[in-house]
Amino acid sequence: MTSSIAFVGAGPTTIYTLHALLEQTALPFSLTIFEEQPTAGRGTPYRPGWNDPAMLSNIASIEIPPLEETLIDWLNAQPASRLVALGIDPGEIGERTFYPRLALGEFFHDQFEALLDRARAQGVTVNLRTRCRVVDAVSEADAMVLTVRSRSGELTKARFDHVVLATGHQWPEDPEVRPGYYLSPWPATALAAIPPSNIGIRGTSLSAIDAAVALAVTHGEFVEDDEGGLSYAAAPGTELFRMTMMSRKGLLPEADFFAPLPYEPLAICTPEAMEALIAADGLLLEPAFALFRQELIAADPDYATATGIAELELEDFCERYFADRAEADPFDWAAANLAEAERNYEDEHTVPWRYAILRMHEVLALIVPHLDAEEYRRFAKHFKPVFVDDYATVPHESIQRMLALHAADKLDVMAIGDDYRIDSHRPEGGAVVTVAGERHEFPVFIEATGQRPLQAKAFPFPSLLEQGIVRDAQPGAAPSASRGIAIDDQFHPISEAIPEDQLFCLSLPFLLGRHPFIQGITSSHEMGLVVAEQLAAAIERDFTDAPQDDAPAVAA
Numbered sequence: 312m313t314s315s316i317a318f319v320g321a322g323p324t325t326i327y328t329l330h331a332l333l334e335q336t337a338l339p340f341s342l343t344i345f346e347e348q349p350t351a352g353r354g355t356p357y358r359p360g361w362n363d364p365a366m367l368s369n370i371a372s373i374e375i376p377p378l379e380e381t382l383i384d385w386l387n388a389q390p391a392s393r394l395v396a397l398g399i400d401p402g403e404i405g406e407r408t409f410y411p412r413l414a415l416g417e418f419f420h421d422q423f424e425a426l427l428d429r430a431r432a433q434g435v436t437v438n439l440r441t442r443c444r445v446v447d448a449v450s451e452a453d454a455m456v457l458t459v460r461s462r463s464g465e466l467t468k469a470r471f472d473h474v475v476l477a478t479g480h481q482w483p484e485d486p487e488v489r490p491g492y493y494l495s496p497w498p499a500t501a502l503a504a505i506p507p508s509n510i511g512i513r514g515t516s517l518s519a520i521d522a523a524v525a526l527a528v529t530h531g532e533f534v535e536d537d538e539g540g541l542s543y544a545a546a547p548g549t550e551l552f553r554m555t556m557m558s559r560k561g562l563l564p565e566a567d568f569f570a571p572l573p574y575e576p577l578a579i580c581t582p583e584a585m586e587a588l589i590a591a592d593g594l595l596l597e598p599a600f601a602l603f604r605q606e607l608i609a610a611d612p613d614y615a616t617a618t619g620i621a622e623l624e625l626e627d628f629c630e631r632y633f634a635d636r637a638e639a640d641p642f643d644w645a646a647a648n649l650a651e652a653e654r655n656y657e658d659e660h661t662v663p664w665r666y667a668i669l670r671m672h673e674v675l676a677l678i679v680p681h682l683d684a685e686e687y688r689r690f691a692k693h694f695k696p697v698f699v700d701d702y703a704t705v706p707h708e709s710i711q712r713m714l715a716l717h718a719a720d721k722l723d724v725m726a727i728g729d730d731y732r733i734d735s736h737r738p739e740g741g742a743v744v745t746v747a748g749e750r751h752e753f754p755v756f757i758e759a760t761g762q763r764p765l766q767a768k769a770f771p772f773p774s775l776l777e778q779g780i781v782r783d784a785q786p787g788a789a790p791s792a793s794r795g796i797a798i799d800d801q802f803h804p805i806s807e808a809i810p811e812d813q814l815f816c817l818s819l820p821f822l823l824g825r826h827p828f829i830q831g832i833t834s835s836h837e838m839g840l841v842v843a844e845q846l847a848a849a850i851e852r853d854f855t856d857a858p859q860d861d862a863p864a865v866a867a
């Protein structure tokens with residue numbers, strides 16, 4: 312028989328999975344894709360409305376895994392007018408350039424369409440169902456049954472042999488959950504309605520920069536001078552517009568730094584070394600940190616001496632890593648760091664310690680599913696922030712914008728430490744942040760700390776919870792220490808109650824506890840490779856198990 316396969320969600324994760332699947336099987340199958348948006352293929356962070364055209368992606372072209380073509384090839388094939396409309400200077404296309412997120416959305420959309428054409432040519436029956444939200448899923452012995460709400464509001468059921476959930480980020484539809492209090496900075500259109508006022512933003516990294524940029528372009532504009540310098544011009548009547556970004560340490564992210572790609576191999580803290588630790592079946596965090604430390608010392612002896620890492624415990628290293636920055640004014644640090652990053656790009660110079668940590672984040676991620684509860688707590692609180700800081704650097708233009716807003720007296724950064732309180736339940740709206748007894752009032756307050764790992768109870772398909780197929784990986788963990796849902800290395804929910812390969816869960820917030828660094832286009836690609844291999848094998852099995860008369864012809 313030919314397999315029937317459904318994807319729920321049409322964002323980058325589905326696109327990369329489908330791409331890998333078409334590479335791996337020439338057999339026909341029936342493909343259905345459900346997407347609740349009117350158009351498919353842009354995912355959440357790359358579609359208009361959700362994002363402001365000014366928002367930049369934080370991944371350079373060279374890092375985006377190719378689909379039917381590379382991003383650079385696609386950009387070079389576009390008419391200049393389309394590029395200009397997307398905020399891209401046709402003369403500035405380069406493999407290390409960062410583009411507006413909406414431009415990536417157009418790329419993914421076009422790639423998705425091309426993939427569907429390839430699938431049809433390969434004999435796959437394609438059924439793309441936009442404006443259709445899957446609201447539930449039930450596992451039966453011979454099929455996964457999805458309940459689908461169509462554009463008219465009608466509920467129907469559809470049966471599939473294999474289902475991939477790739478529903479992506481999960482935020483409230485309307486972020487203003489109480490007057491003046493926003494639970495997320497998206498959709499950007501919601502922020503556009505905020506009047507010029509004193510705005511608090513919890514977070515100082517990528518999501519907070521998104522919020523600040525969306526508000527800044529609502530109440531003024533960034534102006535580039537002839538030398539490439541950037542300033543911010545506030546619109547008339549916006550004197551009350553001011554933003555304060557806040558986080559425990561009050562640090563801005565650093566500027567994207569030059570690094571050789573693809574990654575050069577590590578010498579000591581290697582995937583093989585991690586696999587050996589896992590196989591030894593003992594505690595993992597300390598020996599893994601010891602390997603991390605040795606690699607860093609070997610990679611950058613000067614950095615090792617300056618930080619004294621040879622003598623430091625894990626917690627102390629984390630403190631030391633951030634210490635100089637935490638002492639400095641965040642905007643002075645940002646200006647100096649940007650100048651250094653620009654110089655290093657110019658000279659193609661790699662800072663060895665930065666590059667070593669960058670490469671090690673994916674290696675250390677291997678042990679995370681195997682950490683016990685206390686090790687996981689230590690990893691999440693002390694070790695993970697170092698890696699996130701190192702890989703979640705931002706485009707140089709984002710730093711220039713933060714500096715321009717600060718110079719225009721529109722942006723500040725506040726360190727609130729661990730001992731602060733935020734009261735967002737006030738009759739007058741917004742929030743009050745109390746730090747060391749001092750009250751800071753914000754008539755508008757935006758939570759912008761990014762996607763948190765979610766527990767099973769937030770899973771959007773209730774029957775899978777009732778069937779016990781989706782459950783917490785670590786029942787009873789506090790929401791702040793959630794390890795997401797129980798899944799195996801092939802992204803199957805771990806459960807006896809479901810046939811093999813019937814369901815794959817690639818819905819990011821539920822995976823973050825197991826795979827803490829999985830947010831990003833490269834992760835969509837890697838997860839897609841894993842699931843496509845399983846799907847291709849299942850298609851083959853379904854096909855060869857079918858009585859010969861039923862088996863359709865294979866496309867040439």
Ligand SMILES: Cc1cc2nc3c(=O)[nH]c(=O)nc-3n(C[C@H](O)[C@H](O)[C@H](O)COP(=O)(O)OP(=O)(O)OC[C@H]3O[C@@H](n4cnc5c(N)ncnc54)[C@H](O)[C@@H]3O)c2cc1C
Pocket residue numbers: 319320321322323324325345346347348353354355356367368369370412443444445446477478479480521762771817819830831832833835
């Ligand atoms: C604001 C933001 C900016 C980011 N920027 C970058 C970046 O610059 N670079 C980078 O590498 N990564 C970035 N990321 C990380 C991001 O996770 C990935 O790049 C990518 O979007 C993940 O793709 P996805 O398909 O898993 O999820 P999504 O892109 O969220 O797509 C999921 C899709 O599923 C649909 N959907 C959800 N539920 C249902 C349902 N029940 N029924 C039908 N359809 C449904 C949604 O409408 C959506 O189209 C960013 C993330 C955020 C939140």
